[in-house]
Amino acid sequence: MDAPPFLRMSGVHKRYGGVTALAGADFAANAGTVHAVLGPNGSGKSTLLKVLTGVVAPDAGDVLLDGRPLRPKSPRDTLAAGVSAVYQELSLIEDFTVVDNLVLGVEPGRFGLRDARAARARALPWLERFAPAFGGRVPVDERVADLDPGERQVVEICKALVRDPRVLVLDEATASLRRRQVEVLFDVVGELRDQGVLVLFITHRLAEITALCDRATIMRGGTDVATVTVGEVPERELVELMSGTPAGAPGAAPAAERAAPEEGAAAPAVLLAVTDLAGPGLNGVSFTIRAGEVLGLGGLQGQGQSELLASLFGAARRTGGRVLLDGAPVHPRSPKQAVRAGLAYVPGNRGGQGLALGRPILENLALPSLGRRALLGVGLSRATEQAAARGVAARIGTTYGSLDDPVSTLSGGNQQKVVVGKWFPTEPVVVLMDDPAKGIDVGAKAEMFAVVRELAESGAAVIVGSSDDRELVEVCDRVLVLFEGRVVDEVQGDRLTEDTLIASAMHITQADVAAARTDDAASHLPDIDHDPVAAEQEQGT
Amino acid sequence: MSAPVTGGPTPVAERPDRGTRARALLRDPVLVSGALAVLLWATAALISPSFASWGQVVTLLTLASFLGVIAIGQTLVIIAGGEGIDLSVGATATLAAIVASRYMDGANDNLPLSVLLALAAAAVVGVINACGVLFFRVPPLVMTLGMIAVVYGFIRLYTGGQPAGSAAPLLRTLINGDTVFGIPGVLWLWLALSVLVIWILRRTSFGWRLYAVGGNATTAYLSGVNPVAVKFSAYVLSSLFAGIGGLLLLGYSENVFLRLADPYMLPSVAATVIGGTALIGGVGGYLGTIIGAILLTVLDSFLRIVQIGGGEWGDAPRQIIYGAVLVVVLSAYGRQKRLRQ
Numbered sequence: 001m002d003a004p005p006f007l008r009m010s011g012v013h014k015r016y017g018g019v020t021a022l023a024g025a026d027f028a029a030n031a032g033t034v035h036a037v038l039g040p041n042g043s044g045k046s047t048l049l050k051v052l053t054g055v056v057a058p059d060a061g062d063v064l065l066d067g068r069p070l071r072p073k074s075p076r077d078t079l080a081a082g083v084s085a086v087y088q089e090l091s092l093i094e095d096f097t098v099v100d101n102l103v104l105g106v107e108p109g110r111f112g113l114r115d116a117r118a119a120r121a122r123a124l125p126w127l128e129r130f131a132p133a134f135g136g137r138v139p140v141d142e143r144v145a146d147l148d149p150g151e152r153q154v155v156e157i158c159k160a161l162v163r164d165p166r167v168l169v170l171d172e173a174t175a176s177l178r179r180r181q182v183e184v185l186f187d188v189v190g191e192l193r194d195q196g197v198l199v200l201f202i203t204h205r206l207a208e209i210t211a212l213c214d215r216a217t218i219m220r221g222g223t224d225v226a227t228v229t230v231g232e233v234p235e236r237e238l239v240e241l242m243s244g245t246p247a248g249a250p251g252a253a254p255a256a257e258r259a260a261p262e263e264g265a266a267a268p269a270v271l272l273a274v275t276d277l278a279g280p281g282l283n284g285v286s287f288t289i290r291a292g293e294v295l296g297l298g299g300l301q302g303q304g305q306s307e308l309l310a311s312l313f314g315a316a317r318r319t320g321g322r323v324l325l326d327g328a329p330v331h332p333r334s335p336k337q338a339v340r341a342g343l344a345y346v347p348g349n350r351g352g353q354g355l356a357l358g359r360p361i362l363e364n365l366a367l368p369s370l371g372r373r374a375l376l377g378v379g380l381s382r383a384t385e386q387a388a389a390r391g392v393a394a395r396i397g398t399t400y401g402s403l404d405d406p407v408s409t410l411s412g413g414n415q416q417k418v419v420v421g422k423w424f425p426t427e428p429v430v431v432l433m434d435d436p437a438k439g440i441d442v443g444a445k446a447e448m449f450a451v452v453r454e455l456a457e458s459g460a461a462v463i464v465g466s467s468d469d470r471e472l473v474e475v476c477d478r479v480l481v482l483f484e485g486r487v488v489d490e491v492q493g494d495r496l497t498e499d500t501l502i503a504s505a506m507h508i509t510q511a512d513v514a515a516a517r518t519d520d521a522a523s524h525l526p527d528i529d530h531d532p533v534a535a536e537q538e539q540g541t
Numbered sequence: 542m543s544a545p546v547t548g549g550p551t552p553v554a555e556r557p558d559r560g561t562r563a564r565a566l567l568r569d570p571v572l573v574s575g576a577l578a579v580l581l582w583a584t585a586a587l588i589s590p591s592f593a594s595w596g597q598v599v600t601l602l603t604l605a606s607f608l609g610v611i612a613i614g615q616t617l618v619i620i621a622g623g624e625g626i627d628l629s630v631g632a633t634a635t636l637a638a639i640v641a642s643r644y645m646d647g648a649n650d651n652l653p654l655s656v657l658l659a660l661a662a663a664a665v666v667g668v669i670n671a672c673g674v675l676f677f678r679v680p681p682l683v684m685t686l687g688m689i690a691v692v693y694g695f696i697r698l699y700t701g702g703q704p705a706g707s708a709a710p711l712l713r714t715l716i717n718g719d720t721v722f723g724i725p726g727v728l729w730l731w732l733a734l735s736v737l738v739i740w741i742l743r744r745t746s747f748g749w750r751l752y753a754v755g756g757n758a759t760t761a762y763l764s765g766v767n768p769v770a771v772k773f774s775a776y777v778l779s780s781l782f783a784g785i786g787g788l789l790l791l792g793y794s795e796n797v798f799l800r801l802a803d804p805y806m807l808p809s810v811a812a813t814v815i816g817g818t819a820l821i822g823g824v825g826g827y828l829g830t831i832i833g834a835i836l837l838t839v840l841d842s843f844l845r846i847v848q849i850g851g852g853e854w855g856d857a858p859r860q861i862i863y864g865a866v867l868v869v870v871l872s873a874y875g876r877q878k879r880l881r882q
Contacts, residue, residue, distance in 0.1 A: 335764070354763075356752070367753050
């Protein structure tokens with residue numbers, strides 16, 4: 001209490017375009033502790049740690065490390081100051097050997113020549129320490145490409161450790177690890193703590209926090225809400241602190257209102273019925289959706305939401321299960337077939353998947369429905385195309401200079417509306433949306449979801465995957481919570497609140513802990529044995 | 542759907558002022574290339590007044606037409622993106638000319654059949670290119686470069702090293718025959734093909750899909766377009782147009798030789814790129830390629846006029862300068878492409 005903390009970050013602000021990621025966050029942590037940073041998706045926890053590691057330059061705010069100000073221009077500067085980070089996205093070079101990856105950037109050597117022996121000497125102790133995580137072997141000279149995803153993550157951790165950090169950041173580093181690997185990691189983290197290293201730990205798994213962490217800072221909406229000592233607060237309270245919306249908060253209201261009249265009216269028939277859908281990242285998903293319904297896909301990130309949408313649209317392989325659309329089986333093997341069957345797909349990555357940025361607005365809006373207007377399927381009339389595009393633009397409320405301007409000249413929100421609007425002329429019956437509001441500001445988001453509701457009211461079934469629980473509560477009639485490629489909960493009506501969604505996503509992990517405890521009494525760790533193939537698929541997408 | 546939408550959003554009133562519009566014109570590759578071509582032509586005319594004569598202009602355009610037709614397919618393949626390029630157009634054109642001349646054998650009887658056979662042979666090259674690039678994931682540069690060797694090897698086998706036959710008289714008349722004002726038939730053919738290609742690119746669903754695939758193949762795929770089919774068509778069309786170019790060359794030169802269309806390989810890429818079709822794909826059009834083909838032909842003639850080369854060195858210095866200009870132009874446009882990204 002008396003001594004100043006080892007690490008202090010104060011008043012950190014960061015905006016990405018119209019989105020505020022950090023709004024004056026404060027953070028302090030002591031050496032020799034394991035400190036968890038918790039919060040829902042989009043609460044700013046990752047951005048905060050990226051500011052610390054120099055990956056992201058803050059708009060305002062100070063970082064003091066060991067009493068000295070840290071103003072990194074690049075991750076290299078923070079490395080020199082002793083901050084080392086492990087991210088979910090790997091930074092390994094696949095064609096290099098493990099040892100070459102470990103010493104990359106800190107190669108020992110003289111006169112510009114590499115000293116292979118010194119490099120081995122530096123890398124070997126850590127690899128030997130982690131040998132149980134590699135199934136007992138020490139893969140010094142193996143190529144990273146030959147390792148499975150879990151092993152690569154361990155190499156990534158070793159890479160951070162080889163740099164002898166004073167601060168070690170683990171950002172969801174356990175997500176793709178097997179239980180055995182997590183155990184070794186936790187042992188090592190314990191040793192580091194005893195040596196006075198500060199370990200910052202981001203995770204969605206509540207059980208890992210109680211098992212490993214001393215302190216926890218809860219982030220919400222870009223600021224720190226509270227810092228608590230783990231063990232003194234019940235888990236339920238942690239979940240409440242994270243969600244921050246007590247029952248009856250404004251965000252919860254609309255869903256309940258919408259749900260009410262439906263009970264009185266005769267429910268429309270089931271439009272889409274999915275049974276035991278399986279594929280990469282999917283382990284038997286079943287659900288139904290009615291015409292006019294907006295169905296959400298929630299849960300932790302990367303639990304099969306994107307894979308489910310891609311699989312329904314024919315953009316990902318399907319290995320099992322049935323999909324009935326209006327009673328008839330559909331099995332699109334390509335998006336082309338899916339579009340013909342009446343499906344539409346709105347990706348969240350509009351630059352990469354939703355738009356041809358350099359092409360005119362006109363062509364982007366026309367693309368999915370070209371065949372419908374073409375004479376003999378070939379000839380196009382400019383007047384017809386323009387009229388169709390103007391009609392769509394009016395419906396989605398896009399402002400533009402000229403339809404011939406490249407679509408990249410539009411604002412992010414208007415671009416995303418084009419990604420949705422281009423499907424209108426195909427008259428889709430099922431609209432699949434994968435995080436459609438990613439990276440657009442609040443106003444544009446509201447307008448875009450108004451378009452979504454309009455689609456639903458015109459009789460389409462809309463499925464929305466989102467990493468933002470608030471968004472799901474505001475837009476959806478019903479939300480499926482996914483975990484490891486399965487539907488584990490269905491939330492609707494009065495239960496549809498941010499609180500429930502966060503708890504639902506978290507409690508699954510706790511249920512797994514309970515299962516793991518009965519399975520293996522010696523272990524205090526959650527069962528997170530990932531299917532390596534599925535994990536690889538996740539990383540590929 | 543064709544009724545004008547009156548309640549639509551009012552277009553944002555943001556007209557570019559005169560300055561930015563002038564700058565946009567300066568950046569328009571078609572205009573810049575066109576201006577350069579005129580400038581070069583004017584300079585050449587000053588040095589050698591006969592250059593400005595009507596007959597010389599027609600000759601220039603006639604020479605440009607072969608490059609222009611061979612570059613049609615190049616334009617399509619480059620627009621389709623994915624590092625698309627077809628270096629085998631020269632070899633394919635030669636193949637078509639050799640097949641056609643053998644079947645024509647200087648008579649009109651077999652003209653339709655020989656044209657069909659020549660185009661079929663060209664299409665086979667296109668199909669192989671497309672399969673290599675799309676199904677076996679060979680980079681287009683490597684695939685089409687390799688195809689050059691394969692095609693020439695085949696030509697050697699087919700002809701035994703000595704091409705047989707000659708162009709049908711009708712074909713020669715079609716290409717070289719005077720129409721009006723001394724304009725040979727080949728220029729009207731080029732005009733017709735140009736109108737066709739520009740219509741395909743601007744007013745058909747295939748054209749729009751081609752631009753979409755070149756602009757962003759993932760987006761096109763997720764919008765229900767089959768990018769493989771679109772690119773496949775682009776490669777086959779490229780070889781077909783190269784084949785047509787070979788037939789035009791055959792009619793023009795009457796006899797064939799083993800390296801007939803060889804000199805068109807790199808210029809076809811250069812004409813396309815100079816005309817504003819970006820190597821990243823999804824940008825450009827055939828109008829620019831026409832200008833590019835004319836510019837390159839004027840440049841070549843200009844170098845002849847100022848009599849670089851000749852004498853004891855023969856053609857070599859002219860070739861070196863022409864090649865150097867191609868490299869400079871290509872790298873200049875390559876840089877512009879990176880800025881735009």
